[in-house]
Amino acid sequence: xxxxxxxxxxxxxxxxxxxxxxxxxxxxxxxxxxxxxxxxxxxxxxxxxxxxxxxxxxxxxxxxxxxxxxxxxxxxxxxxxxxxxxxxxxxxxxxxxxxxxxxxxxxxxxxxxxxxxxxxxxxxxxxxxxxxxxxxxxxxxxxxxxxxxxxxxxxxxxxxxxxxxxxxxxxxxxxxxxxxxxxxxxxxxxxxxxxxxxxxxxxxxx
Amino acid sequence: xxxxxxxxxxxxxxxxxxxxxxxxxxxxxxxxxxxxxxxxxxxxxxxxxxxxxxxxxxxxxxxxxxxxxxxxxxxxxxxxxxxxxxxxxxxxxxxxxxxxxxxxxxxxxxxxxxxxxxxxxxxxxxxxxxxxxxxxxxxxxxxxxxxxxxxxxxxxxxxxxxxxxxxxxxxxxxxxxxxxxxxxxxxxxxxxxxxxxxxxxxxxxxxxxxxxxxxxxxxxxxxxxxxxxxxxxxxxxxxxxxxxxxxxxxxxxxxxxxxxxxxxxxxxxxxxxxxxxxxxxxxxxxxxxxxxxxxxxxxxxxxxxxxxxxxxxxxxxxxxxxxxxxxxxxxxxxxxxxxxxxxxxxxxxxxxxxxxxxxxxxxxxxxxxxxxxxxxxxxxxxxxxxxxx
Numbered sequence: 244x245x246x247x248x249x250x251x252x253x254x255x256x257x258x259x260x261x262x263x264x265x266x267x268x269x270x271x272x273x274x275x276x277x278x279x280x281x282x283x284x285x286x287x288x289x290x291x292x293x294x295x296x297x298x299x300x301x302x303x304x305x306x307x308x309x310x311x312x313x314x315x316x317x318x319x320x321x322x323x324x325x326x327x328x329x330x331x332x333x334x335x336x337x338x339x340x341x342x343x344x345x346x347x348x349x350x351x352x353x354x355x356x357x358x359x360x361x362x363x364x365x366x367x368x369x370x371x372x373x374x375x376x377x378x379x380x381x382x383x384x385x386x387x388x389x390x391x392x393x394x395x396x397x398x399x400x401x402x403x404x405x406x407x408x409x410x411x412x413x414x415x416x417x418x419x420x421x422x423x424x425x426x427x428x429x430x431x432x433x434x435x436x437x438x439x440x441x442x443x444x445x446x447x448x449x
Numbered sequence: 450x451x452x453x454x455x456x457x458x459x460x461x462x463x464x465x466x467x468x469x470x471x472x473x474x475x476x477x478x479x480x481x482x483x484x485x486x487x488x489x490x491x492x493x494x495x496x497x498x499x500x501x502x503x504x505x506x507x508x509x510x511x512x513x514x515x516x517x518x519x520x521x522x523x524x525x526x527x528x529x530x531x532x533x534x535x536x537x538x539x540x541x542x543x544x545x546x547x548x549x550x551x552x553x554x555x556x557x558x559x560x561x562x563x564x565x566x567x568x569x570x571x572x573x574x575x576x577x578x579x580x581x582x583x584x585x586x587x588x589x590x591x592x593x594x595x596x597x598x599x600x601x602x603x604x605x606x607x608x609x610x611x612x613x614x615x616x617x618x619x620x621x622x623x624x625x626x627x628x629x630x631x632x633x634x635x636x637x638x639x640x641x642x643x644x645x646x647x648x649x650x651x652x653x654x655x656x657x658x659x660x661x662x663x664x665x666x667x668x669x670x671x672x673x674x675x676x677x678x679x680x681x682x683x684x685x686x687x688x689x690x691x692x693x694x695x696x697x698x699x700x701x702x703x704x705x706x707x708x709x710x711x712x713x714x715x716x717x718x719x720x721x722x723x724x725x726x727x728x729x730x731x732x733x734x735x736x737x738x739x740x741x742x743x744x745x746x747x748x749x750x751x752x753x754x755x756x757x758x759x760x761x762x763x764x765x766x767x768x769x770x771x772x773x774x775x776x777x778x779x780x781x782x783x784x785x786x787x788x789x790x791x792x793x794x795x796x797x798x799x800x801x802x803x804x805x806x807x808x809x810x811x812x813x814x815x816x817x818x819x820x821x822x823x824x825x826x827x828x829x830x831x832x833x834x835x836x837x838x
Contacts, residue, residue: 246760254757255764260830275833276793278754278774278782282832300832304756304775308830344780390780427780 246305247339254305257312259319261298268363272355277434279303281311281351283359285318289367292322299355306338306345310352313337323360329353343393347431350386350395375441377407383439384414387431390424401428410443412436418449425449451767451812455651455744456598456628456803461694462653468697469655472690479678479686490689494679497696501660504703505645506636513661514692515683518627518648521661522549524682525623525644528669530557530590536618537587538562543575544788547594547625549646554592571790572736573602577612584616591622596629599772599785599801600735601745603633610641621667627651627659631702632710632742643667649691653805654698658691709806714743716804716813721746723817728824734786734799746802747772749786749795752834753827758800761823767816772799794833 246254266284273280280303286296297319299311314334318326331349335341341349364370373379384405385397396402396416404415414432418425429447436445452460480494481487498509515521526549530540542554544566554564565583569575575593591613593604606624613620623644626635631652637645645662649655661682663669675684702709724731730751735741750758755771762769770776772783774797786796802816828834 251760251764254760257830271832275797278780278793278797280832300830302752302831302833303754304773305760307754307775308757345775424780427774 244342249339250306250309253309253312257308259298259315263296263298268359270355270358270362272358273351275302279307279351281355283355285359287323287363294318294321294326306341306348309338310334310348314352314356318356327357327360344390346393347388350388354386375439380405380407380412383435386435411446412442413446415448451816453802453804454768454770455805458650458656459653459805460807461655462698462701464701465654465694465697469690469694472693497692500696500699504699506638507662511663511665513663513680513682514687515659515661516657518646518659519549520683521646521659522625524661524672525646526553527672529621532668532670533589537589539585539588540564541583541588541591543567543569543593545569545573545597545785547598550592550625573597573600573789575604577608580612588620591620593624595624595626596742598628600747601742602735603740603742606640629742632744637662649695649698652698652702655691655694658695710743712806713804716808717743717746719810720802720813724748727817727821744804747799749799750824752831754797755800757827758823765819767819770801773797
């Protein structure tokens with residue numbers, strides 16, 4: 244397994260590193276405990292809704308830094324609608340691919356960008372805060388990547404059941420007991436669902 | 450390449466490679482009886498056993514060559530426990546031991562044996578009080594890693610032996626010494642070791658060969674079945690060339706032990722001293738001084754992640770290892786760092802340097818210079834770091 248030359252280029256000389264003074268939108272996703280965290284600041288033209296300035300910071304591995312660099316490059320100069328539509332596979336392709344085990348870095352970078360845009364939209368009355376529902380849990384599970392193949396666990400049909408009742412989210416995942424990534428998948432699910440204050444407890448069965 | 454990951458594998462000594470060549474060319478025979486090709490190989494094998502046994506104050510008949518250190522661990526653990534299961538079914542190991550030991554403990558646990566996992570303190574020394582309390586009437590086996598592969602911690606085997614001997618029945622002690630052997634003196638009699646695994650490729654011998662020390666009188670069952678070329682422990686064909694290279698690597702170390710181990714310790718001390726002087730917000734993992742294997746320096750760098758450090762150092766042809774989840778097989782934080790009470794960040798930000806006698810002070814200077822630049826640059830990129838830190 245090795246990084247593409249483009250990943251290494253963006254890692255060694257990343258674009259748009261830093262913070263912005265008085266950003267219009269800001270988001271920080273991931274956590275140091277999980278080994279990766281990304282922050283994105285954006286400045287958006289109020290009339291055109293074009294992202295005029297964008298900066299990122301990353302605590303993470305080489306691919307985490309490279310995806311932060313590429314996602315900010317891709318979003319710069321785009322309208323917020325265009326930028327929201329950048330997908331994690333597209334970002335990975337822009338880097339000439341990522342090893343499957345590193346695909347979650349692209350998901351994290353895209354998620355952070357979308358949340359920075361959301362932050363801007365909320366502050367400017369362009370969107371309303373999402374109302375929590377079971378569907379949002381499923382959407383969040385689409386961000387959990389099975390590292391063996393670099394696809395999300397929902398697309399891979401590994402998620403057999405999603406339930407939510409009285410603050411308890413119940414997730415049933417089909418993954419063998421000997422799977423190297425079993426603990427990682429469980430940790431990733433918990434980390435992704437932590438952001439919902441409505442969820443008091445996550446019960447994962449495997 | 451500045452190679453600072455000798456715990457993974459080490460550069461074979463030129464003399465060891467040279468010693469292998471006759472066994473790849475004209476002396477390609479397996480040991481045997483009655484005909485010259487076999488008897489000569491057998492004599493050579495006994496000579497090699499003697500070199501290894503002398504280095505640990507054992508007898509040559511107590512040395513069994515294996516295909517690796519891991520194979521030696523499996524033969525020792527599975528062999529001893531299976532042969533002694535009628536005496537008891539309780540095993541003791543620590544949570545910070547080498548994966549070979551923990552995987553075998555899990556294997557026996559799944560097979561109906563009971564296992565006590567004892568903890569370790571912040572520097573990686575196993576908890577001796579817990580060990581005392583863990584001993585039961587049916588305890589038959591204790592195993593540990595002499596020089597911890599992550600923190601370099603040297604376990605106090607003499608004290609451990611005394612504790613094991615306080616039981617009113619025999620508890621065998623198996624030691625994985627692959628990290629420590631050739632770097633610290635090991636006397637199997639003084640330390641009371643019953644079984645011990647060592648490996649050639651970590652001490653400038655060839656890859657694909659290890660050895661098991663089995664104290665006379667310690668019975669182990671057969672683990673590998675099939676044709677016997679050397680003995681019934683590692684069955685099947687075994688490389689005489691690799692054994693010859695292993696033996697030569699040990700000869701070199703034995704002849705220059707004090708000089709080599711002092712050089713490695715001086716290099717390690719210099720590396721640690723330079724990093725602590727030139728880079729802020731660092732923490733040494735494992736003990737300082739004589740209780741640490743001389744080749745190991747493990748340091749956590751705050752606010753940044755280890756895989757990024759290793760990839761950037763690799764750009765400058767400097768090879769090191771990290772405890773970061775991002776570089777691990779299962780994307781998990783290093784189990785030893787976590788067991789020693791480190792935070793996830795300290796585990797993810799840890800870098801392990803393992804040195805050899807082939808490293809130089811100049812290489813250390815270059816490494817620290819590049820490392821200081823890299824740490825500064827990655828901290829500039831990190832949302833966890835600000836100048837006030």
